[in-house]
Amino acid sequence: MKQITCLSKKIQAREKMKTDPSLQNSSLISELLNAVPHGIALLDTNLCIVAMNRYLEAMSGYVTDEAIGVYGEFILRSNLGSKNQVCRDVLESGESVSTEGNIINRRRKKIPIHFTLSRLHNEQGKPVGVLIVLEDISVLKAVDAQQDGTSARTEILGHSPQMEKVFELMSVLARTDASVLITGETGTGKDMIAEALHKSSQRARHPFIKVNCGALPEALLESELFGHVKGAFTGAVKDKPGMFRLAHRGSIFLTEIGDLSLPLQVKLLSVLDDQEFFPVGASKKVKVDVRIIAATHRSLRQEVQQGNFREDLFYRLNVLRIHMPPLRERDGDIKLLLDHFMRQFSTNLGRNVVGFTNKAMNTLSSYHYSGNVRELRNIAEYSANICQGNKVGIKDLPQYLFRSPDPPGQAPVAIAPAIASAVVREQFADKTGGWTEMEKEMIMDALRKTGGNRSKAAEILGWGRTTLWRKLNKYKLA
Amino acid sequence: MKIMITTRGDFVSPRFDLSPEVIIAAYYDRQLLEEPRSIIISDVSAEIICDLALQENVATVICGGIEEQHYQFLTWKKITVIDAVVGPYTDVLELVINNTLEPGNILAGVTSKEVAQ
Numbered sequence: 001m002k003q004i005t006c007l008s009k010k011i012q013a014r015e016k017m018k019t020d021p022s023l024q025n026s027s028l029i030s031e032l033l034n035a036v037p038h039g040i041a042l043l044d045t046n047l048c049i050v051a052m053n054r055y056l057e058a059m060s061g062y063v064t065d066e067a068i069g070v071y072g073e074f075i076l077r078s079n080l081g082s083k084n085q086v087c088r089d090v091l092e093s094g095e096s097v098s099t100e101g102n103i104i105n106r107r108r109k110k111i112p113i114h115f116t117l118s119r120l121h122n123e124q125g126k127p128v129g130v131l132i133v134l135e136d137i138s139v140l141k142a143v144d145a146q147q148d149g150t151s152a153r154t155e156i157l158g159h160s161p162q163m164e165k166v167f168e169l170m171s172v173l174a175r176t177d178a179s180v181l182i183t184g185e186t187g188t189g190k191d192m193i194a195e196a197l198h199k200s201s202q203r204a205r206h207p208f209i210k211v212n213c214g215a216l217p218e219a220l221l222e223s224e225l226f227g228h229v230k231g232a233f234t235g236a237v238k239d240k241p242g243m244f245r246l247a248h249r250g251s252i253f254l255t256e257i258g259d260l261s262l263p264l265q266v267k268l269l270s271v272l273d274d275q276e277f278f279p280v281g282a283s284k285k286v287k288v289d290v291r292i293i294a295a296t297h298r299s300l301r302q303e304v305q306q307g308n309f310r311e312d313l314f315y316r317l318n319v320l321r322i323h324m325p326p327l328r329e330r331d332g333d334i335k336l337l338l339d340h341f342m343r344q345f346s347t348n349l350g351r352n353v354v355g356f357t358n359k360a361m362n363t364l365s366s367y368h369y370s371g372n373v374r375e376l377r378n379i380a381e382y383s384a385n386i387c388q389g390n391k392v393g394i395k396d397l398p399q400y401l402f403r404s405p406d407p408p409g410q411a412p413v414a415i416a417p418a419i420a421s422a423v424v425r426e427q428f429a430d431k432t433g434g435w436t437e438m439e440k441e442m443i444m445d446a447l448r449k450t451g452g453n454r455s456k457a458a459e460i461l462g463w464g465r466t467t468l469w470r471k472l473n474k475y476k477l478a
Numbered sequence: 479m480k481i482m483i484t485t486r487g488d489f490v491s492p493r494f495d496l497s498p499e500v501i502i503a504a505y506y507d508r509q510l511l512e513e514p515r516s517i518i519i520s521d522v523s524a525e526i527i528c529d530l531a532l533q534e535n536v537a538t539v540i541c542g543g544i545e546e547q548h549y550q551f552l553t554w555k556k557i558t559v560i561d562a563v564v565g566p567y568t569d570v571l572e573l574v575i576n577n578t579l580e581p582g583n584i585l586a587g588v589t590s591k592e593v594a595q
Contacts, residue, residue: 048589061562070588074564077492077543104493104543106562106582 030064039113039134042120043072045127047087056134061106076132078103080115087130090117094127103134112141156192157340160333162325166193173320174200179272181257181317182295184324187374190295191255193322198251203291206250209243214259222264223280226271232281242279244271244288251291257317258298258309265310268292272316292317327372334365337373341380342392353384356392363394367401386460440475443468480504481574482531484541485516485567489588494544494561495524501567502534505575514571524548531557540570540579564588 030051033040039056041049049072052064060067060075067075073084079101080086090097096118104110114135122128158164173180174197182190191210198208216224223232227242243252254260260268271277276287294317303309327334338356346353356364360383369375379398387396442461450456458468472478481504483490484497491497503514519526524544528551531539538558552559563570565585573579 046589066584070564070584074489074492074542074584074588079493079496082486082496082498104495104545106543108544108546108549108561110545 036133039136041072041076041132041134043087043130043132045091045129047072047084047091047130049075050129059105059111059134059136060103072132076103076134077105078113078115086115087117087132090119091127091130094119100137112137156189156196157337158330158333159336160325160330162330163333166322166324169322170197170200173197173322176320177202177291178320179292179294179317180320180322181300182293182322182324183300184295184297185326185370185372186297187372188324188326189373190297190324191253193324194251194253194255194293194295197293198253198291201251201291203250207247208251208253209247210253210255211243212255213264214256218261218264221261222267225264226267226277226279227286228280229282232279236281240279244277244290245279245286247290248288249290251293254292254294256296257294258296258300258303260309262308262310265313269310269313269316272313327369327376334369334376335361337376338364338380341377342384345381345384349384351384351387352390353387353392354390356383357394359394360392360397363397363401436475439471440477443471443475443477479506479538480534480536481538481540481571482534482536483567483570483574484527484539488566488568490540490542490563490565490567490570492542492564494527494541494548496522497527497541498522500527500530501571502536503571508575508577510571510575528552531555538574540574 029042030053033042033051033053034055036053037055039059040051040053041056042051044050049064049067049070052060052062052067052075057063060077062075071084072087080099086097086099089095096116098114098116100112100114102110102112114137116133116135118131118133119127120129120131156163156167158166170193180194180197182193184190194210195208198204211221211225213221223236223240223242225243227240227245228236230236230239254268267277271288271290272292275289276285278285300309300314300318304311304314327337338361342353342355345351355361364376364379371378379401382398383392383396387393443457446457446460447454449460454468454472455465458465461468463471469478480502483501483503484494485491485499485501486497491499498519500517500519501514502517504511517530519530525548528548531552532555536557538560539552540560540563542561542563544559544561549559549561560574560579560581562582563579563585565583566587569585569587570579573583573585
């Protein structure tokens with residue numbers, strides 16, 4: 001009986017739609033609404049549903065036929081205030097509202113939604129209803145949640161006073177829009193700071209583009225940074241926007257800016273000053289709105305003195321500056337970082353390595369870390385791979401830690417110890433006698449360490465047992 | 479049999495988690511045993527309403543939109559949930575007592591005029 005009454009209400013609503021001149025073209029309206037890739041609900045002045053597009057049908061779980069004539073809130077089930085207050089306000093004031101919220105659909109799913117509500121008028125300017133656009137932002141929310149979990153600030157670990165200063169400075173710099181120069185030794189986390197600055201700035205919703213100025217030759221870099229037009233040079237078969245244009249309204253991160261050639265430094269300076277430039281081969285200027293974050297491991301002041309870096313660009317970049325302290329100067333952070341990375345690698349590898357023995361920790365705490373956090377991370381990864389027990393001991397640490405430190409200026413490149421054999425090879429790299437001799441030594445050493453156990457030796461070397469057996473035969477060591 | 483209807487004004491609340499009030503009623507053999515009583519919820523949340531349903535030892539919950547996790551929780555606690563119901567709660571109550579209410583029912587009296595009254 002009730003359902004029959006409900007049906008009669010709907011028929012009345014539909015009749016009303018037919019007679020209402022402003023909604024006469026209902027079929028045309030529904031065609032139009034279906035063409036939009038967001039949920040759309042059309043409400044009359046009583047805030048009852050007049051039309052819904054197919055996207056909203058899928059989103060809400062209601063088909064238009066059953067929803068027509070029903071008070072909009074009962075169908076949409078949003079959290080936009082009680083008794084459709086937002087809709088009423090829009091209808092009364094005529095001011096569009098754009099806000100975030102959610103709906104719970106018929107399938108009991110809560111969907112994050114970006115609502116846009118606007119008042120509709122007829123030809124005489126009289127309000128005839130409200131248009132609600134519902135944009136499903138569940139994907140965006142999922143990404144946000146992911147980023148929140150590993151947000152830039154939480155990714156940068158450090159409790160030392162030096163790092164606290166950096167964090168304090170970052171929160172100030174994030175609020176400004178001026179260019180920032182990040183300095184510090186290699187592996188101190190300049191890239192992460194740049195990304196964190198971007199993410200916490202007002203430009204966070206726009207792109208963050210990273211360009212390594214030292215990675216490309218000058219001619220290519222110019223085209224990469226500023227783009228080119230079709231036919232600008234051989235091989236320029238189509239227009240290329242360039243990184244600056246891609247970063248429009250966002251931030252561009254120029255890492256290793258100390259390696260930038262002098263002519264490009266001039267062009268960069270003009271971009272910094274005027275926010276516009278000519279793409280390679282173009283006759284029209286391009287205007288961009290980009291925040292520049294630059295980083296270098298070199299001393300730019302020294303580079304200026306040597307004539308390798310333009311003084312004016314240096315001063316232009318040096319307005320806001322963050323200096324990343326080297327790891328050896330960060331009190332107490334070594335243990336924190338080691339524990340963090342060990343937990344991370346141990347989980348990734350499915351091992352049960354819980355920490356370091358006291359001896360190993362003492363060795364690691366007193367090490368000078370010329371490669372800074374990157375080197376420490378690699379040591380943790382190596383140890384997590386090599387360690388067979390549940391605590392990393394001295395024997396599980398890379399051997400180069402026990403050698404005397406390299407003379408200044410010859411800092412060892414941080415190695416990637418994921419491949420055990422590569423690390424072992426490094427230990428023998430300074431031996432003379434060629435690869436054959438070195439490989440023999442490596443095998444002998446591994447066998448000595450494992451007390452002749454070939455399986456374990458093969459594991460240390462990063463080989464299969466068969467490979468070790470073949471090599472033993474080859475070198476007549478069997 | 480004891481039932482709970484999540485309401486807002488005279489209607490089943492469009493959302494379970496945003497219901498400011500619930501109606502508790504008990505019936506037997508298609509007759510109400512007592513006058514339905516209403517409970518105002520101070521801090522509106524789905525969890526509080528779920529707790530209330532358990533405390534009141536209701537057998538059936540009637541509501542509008544409900545999230546899957548709360549639906550599953552209540553059914554796990556052996557409470558029947560009739561959700562996505564749209565309509566005035568008095569009519570809903572009548573249908574429940576007559577054992578004819580189904581999930582997703584849209585009853586009459588849910589246009590703007592009735593809501594405004």
